[in-house]
Structures are given as structure tokens and as C-alpha cells.
Amino acid sequence: MLIFEQSRPGRRAFAQAPARKAALDDIPAEFLRDKPPALPEVSEMQVVRHYTRLSQKNFSIDTQFYPLGSCTMKYNPRACNSLAMLPGFLGRHPLAPLTHSQGFMACMFELQELLKEVTGMSEVSLVPAAGAQGEFTGVAMIRAYHDAQGDTGRTEIIVPDAAHGTNPATAVMCGYKVKEIPTDAAGDVDLEALQSAVGPQTAGIMLTNPSTVGVFERNIEQIARIVHEAGGLLYYDGANLNAILGKCRPGDMGFDVIHMNLHKTFSTPHGGGGPGAGPVGVSERLKPFLPVPMVAKDGYGDYYWLTEKERPQSIGKLMTFAGNAGVLLRAWIYARMLGREGMIRVADHATLNANYMARQLEKAGFDLAYPQRRATHEFIVTLRRQAKELKVTAMDFAKRLLDYGYHAPTTYFPLLVPECFLIEPTETEAREELDGFIEAMKAIQHEAETEPDTVRSAPHTLPVRRLDDVRAARELDLKWKAGE
Amino acid sequence: MPFIPHTEDDVRHMLEAIGVESIEQLFDEIPAHLRAGDLPGIPEGMSEMEVGALAHSRARRDGQALCFIGAGAYDHHVPAAVWQLATRGEYYTAYTPYQAEASQGTLQLLYEFQSMITALMDMDVSNTSLYDGASAVAEAILMAVRGNRKSKSKRILVPRSLHPAYRKVAHTIVRNQQIELVEVPFDSTTGTTDLDALTRYADEDFAALVVPQPNFFGMLEPVDAMTDWAHANGMLAIGVVNPLAMSVLTPPGQWGETGADIVVGEGQPLGAPLSSGGPYFGIMCSTQALVRQMPGRIIGRTVDLEGRPGYTLTLQAREQHIRRSKATSNICTNQGLLVTAATIHMALLGAEGLARVAAASHANTRELVGRLTAIDGVESVFDGPCFHEQVIRLPMPVRDALKTIAAHNVLGGFDLSEDYPELGNALLVCATEQRTVEDIEHYAAKLERVVAAQGRAKCPVEPKFDTTP
Numbered sequence: 023m024l025i026f027e028q029s030r031p032g033r034r035a036f037a038q039a040p041a042r043k044a045a046l047d048d049i050p051a052e053f054l055r056d057k058p059p060a061l062p063e064v065s066e067m068q069v070v071r072h073y074t075r076l077s078q079k080n081f082s083i084d085t086q087f088y089p090l091g092s093c094t095m096k097y098n099p100r101a102c103n104s105l106a107m108l109p110g111f112l113g114r115h116p117l118a119p120l121t122h123s124q125g126f127m128a129c130m131f132e133l134q135e136l137l138k139e140v141t142g143m144s145e146v147s148l149v150p151a152a153g154a155q156g157e158f159t160g161v162a163m164i165r166a167y168h169d170a171q172g173d174t175g176r177t178e179i180i181v182p183d184a185a186h187g188t189n190p191a192t193a194v195m196c197g198y199k200v201k202e203i204p205t206d207a208a209g210d211v212d213l214e215a216l217q218s219a220v221g222p223q224t225a226g227i228m229l230t231n232p233s234t235v236g237v238f239e240r241n242i243e244q245i246a247r248i249v250h251e252a253g254g255l256l257y258y259d260g261a262n263l264n265a266i267l268g269k270c271r272p273g274d275m276g277f278d279v280i281h282m283n284l285h286k287t288f289s290t291p292h293g294g295g296g297p298g299a300g301p302v303g304v305s306e307r308l309k310p311f312l313p314v315p316m317v318a319k320d321g322y323g324d325y326y327w328l329t330e331k332e333r334p335q336s337i338g339k340l341m342t343f344a345g346n347a348g349v350l351l352r353a354w355i356y357a358r359m360l361g362r363e364g365m366i367r368v369a370d371h372a373t374l375n376a377n378y379m380a381r382q383l384e385k386a387g388f389d390l391a392y393p394q395r396r397a398t399h400e401f402i403v404t405l406r407r408q409a410k411e412l413k414v415t416a417m418d419f420a421k422r423l424l425d426y427g428y429h430a431p432t433t434y435f436p437l438l439v440p441e442c443f444l445i446e447p448t449e450t451e452a453r454e455e456l457d458g459f460i461e462a463m464k465a466i467q468h469e470a471e472t473e474p475d476t477v478r479s480a481p482h483t484l485p486v487r488r489l490d491d492v493r494a495a496r497e498l499d500l501k502w503k504a505g506e
Numbered sequence: 507m508p509f510i511p512h513t514e515d516d517v518r519h520m521l522e523a524i525g526v527e528s529i530e531q532l533f534d535e536i537p538a539h540l541r542a543g544d545l546p547g548i549p550e551g552m553s554e555m556e557v558g559a560l561a562h563s564r565a566r567r568d569g570q571a572l573c574f575i576g577a578g579a580y581d582h583h584v585p586a587a588v589w590q591l592a593t594r595g596e597y598y599t600a601y602t603p604y605q606a607e608a609s610q611g612t613l614q615l616l617y618e619f620q621s622m623i624t625a626l627m628d629m630d631v632s633n634t635s636l637y638d639g640a641s642a643v644a645e646a647i648l649m650a651v652r653g654n655r656k657s658k659s660k661r662i663l664v665p666r667s668l669h670p671a672y673r674k675v676a677h678t679i680v681r682n683q684q685i686e687l688v689e690v691p692f693d694s695t696t697g698t699t700d701l702d703a704l705t706r707y708a709d710e711d712f713a714a715l716v717v718p719q720p721n722f723f724g725m726l727e728p729v730d731a732m733t734d735w736a737h738a739n740g741m742l743a744i745g746v747v748n749p750l751a752m753s754v755l756t757p758p759g760q761w762g763e764t765g766a767d768i769v770v771g772e773g774q775p776l777g778a779p780l781s782s783g784g785p786y787f788g789i790m791c792s793t794q795a796l797v798r799q800m801p802g803r804i805i806g807r808t809v810d811l812e813g814r815p816g817y818t819l820t821l822q823a824r825e826q827h828i829r830r831s832k833a834t835s836n837i838c839t840n841q842g843l844l845v846t847a848a849t850i851h852m853a854l855l856g857a858e859g860l861a862r863v864a865a866a867s868h869a870n871t872r873e874l875v876g877r878l879t880a881i882d883g884v885e886s887v888f889d890g891p892c893f894h895e896q897v898i899r900l901p902m903p904v905r906d907a908l909k910t911i912a913a914h915n916v917l918g919g920f921d922l923s924e925d926y927p928e929l930g931n932a933l934l935v936c937a938t939e940q941r942t943v944e945d946i947e948h949y950a951a952k953l954e955r956v957v958a959a960q961g962r963a964k965c966p967v968e969p970k971f972d973t974t975p
Contacts, residue, residue, distance in 0.1 A: 025618055025853050038585045039859035040939055044869035046754060049891045053726050055756050058857035059625040069853045070587050077596035079611035084595025086608075097509055098599050101554045107589070110565025115575045116783030117920055118568070119912050125567030126782055139547035151637035151784070152839045154826070158679070165682060188838050190831035195648075197682035200831045238535045269533060270540045285839070289509075293843030294612040295602035295634070295803065297785035313678075338678035342578050342640040342671045342772065343783025355561060361551025362544070364508050370529045371510050377532055378520040396535050424608050435827070452511035453520065479811070484607040486816035494808035494820040498797070500631050502621040 025062045025072050026502045035066035060504060079485045080294070081429045087455045091400045091432035091444025092186070092234060094264045094286030096372075099359065102289065102352040111351060116343035120326060126347070127325035131317040133354040134301075140365060141263075141280055142273025143303030147312040149345040153261065156281025156300025157192040157228070162337045163279055163304065163311040164226045164255045165196055170311075170335065173253070176225035180254070182211055184235050184436040186261060189228045198225060205438060209237040209392045211245055220252035230259040231275065232266065232398035234436045235391065236376075236444065246276030255279065255308075260300075263287045264448070265373060265399035268366035278305045287368075288353035299349040310335040315344050371449035372399035375456060379447055382460045387467065391439045400446035402439050403431075409441045414470040414477050416441040421488060422469070422480035426462035508551060569915055572945055574874070576895045576936030577722070577920035578639065578669055579783060580775050582750070582863060583940055584847075585854050588777045592847040602803070602839065606818040607810075612842065613817035616805045619849040626752050626852075626860075627745075627769050628759030629791035633802035635840040639746075639772025640675035642788030643668075643716070645801050645835060646744045646770045647680050647687075649792070650714035652834070653767075653799040656740040659711040660685045665699045667692040667721035668746060670925040688712070694928075697725040697888030697897065704735060714742040717766065719758070720751055723934065724871070724895025725888055733762035742767040749789060750775040750867075751893045753860035758791075768792045777851030778844055787841035787848065798824060801835030866939035867894035870946070874937040877950040881957055887932055895936040897922065897929065902960040904933045910956045916949050 046054065064072075081088065088095035105111075114126055134146045150156040161179065168176050178201045179193035190200040201224075203215045211229070227249050231239040239245070249256055258272040258280035264287045272280045284290050285298040292298075304312060314336045316328040327344075330336055360368065380401040384390050391402035405416045420430035420443070432444040447456055470477050481487065512520075517529070526532060533541075552560070573581050592598070596611060603609030603616075620632040636642040647662050664673060664687045677687055688707070693700045698721060715736040719729050729745070736743040745758035745766035752758075758766035773787040774780075792800055798821065806820030826833040855863065871894045879886050883901030900907055904921040911918045919935040926932060937946060 024614070024621075026621065034856055034858055035585070035854045038583075038854050039862040040866040043862050044865040046865055046868060048872070049726070049755075049868075052730070053755055053891060055752070055754055058861065059622075059628070059753065059757070061622055061625055061855075061857045061860070062853050063856050063858075064853060066585075066587060066854060069850060070591065072853075073591045073615070073850055074594070076611040076615055077591070077594045079609075079614070080596040080600045081605070081608040082596045083599035088601065090601060093601055095599075095601060099509060099554075101557065103593060103598070105558060105561040107593075108561060108565040110568050110570065111561075112779040112781050113570050113573075113581075114568050114782045115571075115573050115581070115780050115917060116579050117575050117577055118571065118573075118917055119908065121909075121912055122568050122571050122917065125564035128564055129561075136548055139545055142542070151641070151841075152837075154836045154838045155637060155641070158836060162678070162682060187826040187828070187830045187833065188836045191826035191829075191833040191836035194831045194833075195679075195683070195836050197684070240535055240537070243537070243540075266536070268545060269542055270536050271542050274540055274542070291598045291843065292601040292839075293841075294597055294600045294609075294615075294846060295842030296839040297637075297787075297841045297843060298839045339671060339674045340641065340678055341675065341784065342638050342669070342786075345783070346785040347782035348785050355557055358549070358552050358557045358560070359508055359554065362548040364551045365545070365548065367507055367510055369533075371507075371512060373532045374512075374517065374520055374524075374529050377524045377526075381524050396532055420605070421607065424605065429608060430605050450509050450511065453516045481607050485610045486607055486814055487811040489606050489810050489816045489818045490808045491818055491820070494806035494818050495823075497808075498820070499807040500617075500620055500797075500804060500820075501624050502618070 029062040088429040091446040096448035097450035102355045106351040142271030146303045150300035152298035153283040153300045160279040161196040166311040180227040209235040224254035226255040228257040236401040237395045284353040290352040375447040403443045405441040424481040628757040630794040632791040636788030640672045642770035644676040644679035654713045663715040697723040718746040720893040724892040729761045745769040747771045776848040787844040870937035900931045
């Protein structure tokens, strides 16, 4: 039932609004609304009960193992939430003067410094609101750099075929053409293809390392050399930073610009699809182009803002204010709790869990997409054989996993591996949870062999069965209408 | 080990299962010389208690000032239930609802959000949010260039009365696609878009006109005339609105003869705390005709195998994970948790509650401006109706006045002298429903003393820093 269907004229949550209605008599009638909007009229308790019940129809990290590859669904520590929601942090106006900002700015400055150190970059801006905005920022800086050199003939961004969809979409938003290059059989970038793709038209390359196929890009130094020699720059998509946090650094690999997904690596919540935070880090030569504002510290230990005035070559502002501050605070709290040792342990145990699951699934008869490679923090299982022989697809396995109480891994991504599951357990899952998932996969395999319809028609135990997506797109129903 | 469950025994067992000696061996594909050193710049880890003490001291340090700043972020009351519900783990720790059957809670809530926002705006369709108000304006401009079939132009008319940060952000985001933003001046008497200046562009090709309501100065724009003028000249009308104001003002779907085509706005007044500027969320609505040009997630209602109603992500063929380089935008994640809070906020307040908050904020700002302009030398800058913000002029540099008042823990407003030097010592002030008569009196008394004192002596201390983001 929708909240609208519980509405009755004249019902309200009376405690939540001013007791009397002030006059608007100085506003001419032509500006005033003649009919109130059709919002629900419900009591406070109806609202609380409705949205509590709705929440119970969700899978979440707090309630289920959520091995969604490339999304790093790790535990979100409660302290990060409660401390970021201290009244002093929540109540600070974004345009408050420096005298009323030093506490907040100290946290942001420390976060900038921590991220610099752990990624090996020269400077960090915290502004971008999400990974995709971080990508936009990075590519816009690459463009600003070439423009500042007077090098305006660079019109292409190279993207491996395994890349996230945001990479090519971002390149286009920045006015570039996209040149795709293939991945070789072992999961590395095809160096010959790269060599023949680069030239005076190359603005840069966008890479994820470990790549989206779940392996470390072993040729990264050769890639950096080839692209740099052609005059292009290297962009690091930080989607998989959890795999190497504290182990090796994009800055040392030769990347010129990176974005980090704090909602992945630094454990800020995914919130049902945001808010995220996508800070960017750059090498020395891209520093002048970073987006503003950033926090700086003067010789007296006081913090101040770097704006367009101090950074005239900046690509400019990306958000109304200074970014998703509340998310950044959560990441700062998490980073301070982990510390140096804790960050290295993240990569250690994320990698341990992924390799353990990969081997156990392989032993159970599943096909790994890259069996000869070490898994990183994630790995790919391909269900091509099951799809062909049993007519049970990766989608069917995914839906059946929901019945077993596990969120499905990422399905059908990356696109170059057919019928694939991209599985990322993260470091915060206990061994028993991983074993439980492996047992569920075995059980579903057995079902696929003996009673395939059970799998093909899953899920059976959730609030709804499989939904008609075609109808959703053809007969658009995007809002509630009274009387339906 | 913080947040890692493994015992030594677990690790040993798992390494055996993998067939390696040590965790270190799992990293043997990384060239040895690329391995990071000791990371001396990262401090030792802290316990929850220690971080808690540090966070409390930092949060306290910024004080809880009496706030009369608006300028795009407003200090409204947020009912206790809003964030208690929104931070339930089932909402807080879920991801984008790709697996619809396991995400019906979030999906239904987002469908309710689309229903509420379209009702508030009187528009056909809504997405489930963009990053914030400024980035939503940029996306609306990109959408208008794609969606306006009558125009081949990549030029957009943008009033100078639109939030300066929105104009800057839009420029950053659209300029690499060779889209040009052309500024339309405001009338110095009314503080609203100069309609005569607008008519000078009638013979040129533009994809859209941006129509703010209220505008950055808090003034009410002639939205009917602007919308009709845009349509008469082959342009789309992009409304940029404060959603709270739409509970009492004419919604963009009813502007002029046929209404605005695209509507965006900052969602913060609907349940998001000030929180240093984010996370907030960007609202985006449009007409049905433009729905396939819309960026971001959209939720549709459909049925399952057994015919029961259910909710799912729809029109995904617009999006980057399907269309890649041909997507409407690179946006992936939106601001889901803020939308969760806003949906609960709107359900709690309802149309009547929102209208009361809007009217109280309007009345308090009138009260504030009346009291401040009673001070000798302080005057109101523009004539005409406003929503809950207004511009006043001081007989002294605004920066000096604000600094002295801030020392008394009162934040007196937003200094306009940098963004609008033509307005002189202009200050944008706002009093939401949370400011009391006593608060207003307190501020006025401080300002009165500062203004009176400035004739006699200069401000004693030069500000060490004077920039804000």
C-alpha cells in the first residue's frame, strides 16, 4: 500500500509544523498557488509505521551478505554515522565564516592529507559528489591541462572494453571521442592494441587497477610509458582501490589523476543509491586545475579556503558548496579509526576473502573466468556452461540466491565475460558467511540440474516475484494518480 | 582488528584452502618495486572512544551560531522521525536497487518521492534526484540542448539573478560541450529579470531560458511572462525553484500558458540539515515529452509474475551502464538517502505543514527586514514581493559588520559585494521559521551598535581570513 492510500482529508502530523499559519497577504495573488499539492495527509505514527515496514522489504549490508562486485559493500561502522551527526557538524552553515569553521575544516584538511598519502598523489580535492562526478572532474582537468599547453588537437580518450559505463559517458560529457581497446585473454590490457591506438590525438586513458575483471593490471608501467610518450595522461578510476589500499599506490604506478569512491573504500553508506563522495587526487602537473574549494592551512595552524582567487586555473566549482561534507566526515572518522595499519589490513583481508571464495567455488565445480590469475578483492565466475547446458542463466542464479538470503553479486558486468558473476566479499565478512554463500551456490547448481524451473522462476520467497521490466518501460507509470 | 572478523585460525584455514603460505603471497602479481612503503603520513589508528572525543571537540569548536544566512541552504526544523527512519540500516546500508525483488522498500519509497515531487511542482515526471541544486541546473541545460528540437543552438539564457554558484557550476559542467551561457541582467529596482533586456534576444536562437523562483535575492520573478516569452521564441523554459516555496507559490507546471518544460531545484529545504553544504539533493522534473532525455534513475510501477504490483528501475536505456558513451549523463549514484529523508519529511508535513513552514519563514524574514531597515542608514534594496530572503544595504562594508557580529555568535547573512559589486554594501538575509522574535531582536541590536560605532572608529581587528566557499 502506498502512503497516499492511507491519506484522509484533514489528517496531519500536527507537532511537525508551526501552530498557526502566518499571512502571505503582501504577495500578489498572481504568484500564489491556488490549490495545495496532493501530498498525503497522514499522522506521524502512520508515517513511522509505513516507512519502517517498507524498510523491511530491503536487503542491506546490515541484514544480508551483499557481495556486489565493484561496489565494496563492507560494514559501515555505526560510529561514523553518530559522530558525523553531532549537532555541531549538522548545524554548520556552508557559508559560515572561518571563525565558525575551524573544527570542520580541520577534519577536511586531515582527510585531504590522508588520501594524498595512501594514494601517492600530490594534492587532493574533496569536492566531487560521487564517483561519476570525480571522473568528470578528472577528465575535465586532463582537458584543461592540454588546453593550457596550447595542445588542442587531442580529441580522444582511450577506454578498455572492460571499463565501467561511466568512463565512456564521462569522456563524452567532457567533449571527447571514445576509443575502445581490447583486453587480452589473461585479463590485461592488450599492449599492442594500445600502442597502435595512441597518437597525437590521445588526450588520455581511463583505467581501473585492479581492473574490472578482478585482476591486477601487470603491465601498468608499460601502459603508463606508452600513453605518456604519446603525450597523453593517465586517469585512475578508484572503483577498486579497496584491493590495494596501503599496498601500492596509483601515484607510484604513474597515474596523473585519480578519483576515489569513499562510499566504497572508506565505508561510507550507500544509502540505497547515494550520497557518495568522489574526491580527486592529482600529480604535480595537474595541481593548478583541481576543483575548488579546498582547505589549506597557514603558518599559524589556522585553516582557510582555496578558491578561484588562489587557483585561477582551476576547472572551477562542481557543487553549490564544498561537496558532500557529511559523507566526507564519515570517511574521516573511518580513516582515523583504521589508521596506517588498519588500511593495509583492509587490502589484505579483502584479498584473502576473495581468493578463498574463488578457490572454494572452483573446487565446487564452478568456472572462474581467469583461473590462472590471482583474484584481487573480487573475481569473476562465468555461468556460460550452465546457461548452455542447463538453460539456467546468471540472472536465474542471481534471483535464486535472493531466496537463500544472499544479495546477488554483480551480474552481466563486465560485458566481455558471458553470463558472469562479479563477486566481491569485502574484508568485513566472516568465514562462515563466505561458506554459507558457497553452499548456496552448490545447492542452486544442484537445483539447476534436477529441478531447473525452480531456479528459472526464482525468487519465490521475496515480497514480489520477478517483475515485468518490459511493461514498466512500455506502459510508463511513474507516479501515483488519485482514484487508481 | 577493527572491522575485520578473522581469527588467526580463520586466516590459517583460508590460506590452506587457497594453497598459499601467507597473505603476502596473494599480492605476488604486483611488481615488487611498486609496493608502498610505511605510509608515514598516516597516523596510528584510534579507538571509537578516542575518535569520538576528537570529533566532539571539533564539532563544538564551530559553535552553534544564530544563523541568518540562507543563500541556497536553509535552517529549517527537521522532524525527529525523518533521520531516525532514514538511518535504519535497511535504507542506510542498501545499494542502488538493481535487484528489484530485494529492494522493494527503497523502490516503492522512490516511487512515492516521484509522486510527491511531481505534485509539488505540478509536473508530469520526476527522476529520483541528482547531486545538488547547482549540478541539477547543469544537467537541465544539457537536457534542454538535447531535447529542444526547434533549436539548433547550444546557447542558453541565464538570468544574473540566478544563484551565482549555480551559474559557476553550470559553466564548469557544460563548457566542454561548447555550450554557451548568456547572462540576462536584472532590473535594479525590482531585483528581478529585466524583461526589456530579454526581448533584445528575441531574434536569436537559444535552446532555453532559465527561470528562477524565487531568485537568489529572494525576489519573485515574473515567471508567467518569462515562460511564455521563452515558448514564443522557440525556447524551452527551465524552472529553478525552492521546493518549499512551491507549497505556497504557483508551481512551475502552471507558469504561463503551458508551464515550464524542465524544473530543477535544491532539495535541501525538504529535510536535509545544513551540514556544511552537503549531502543535499538535486530535484529534476520535466514534461512527459522530455522523459527520455532525462538523466538519472527513474522508478516505474509494474507487475510481477503473479500480477502483483511492484516497482523497478525503468527507462534504463538512457543510462551509462547500458548506453555507455551515448548515455544522457554519466550520473550513476544519486543522493538516495537524502531522497529517503525528503520523502518521509514531505509525508510528515503534508501540504499544510509545508505551507505553514513556508509562510512562517516568509513572515519572519519580513519581520527581520522591517527591524533591520529601521536602523539608521540601513535600507532595503529592491521593491516587490519576496519569499523568505531579502537584500539590505548597510552604510559600511558588509564584511566588517558581519565579522563583528560573528564575534557575538550571530551569522548576519551573505555578503553580496563580491558576486554583485554593483549593489554596493549589500547583504542577503534570511529568517526561517526557526528564528524567534527574540533572535531577530538580538541580531538587530547587534547590528545597530555596529552601524552606530562605525562612524566613530574603525573596526578594531582586520579579519585574518575573509573567504568562504
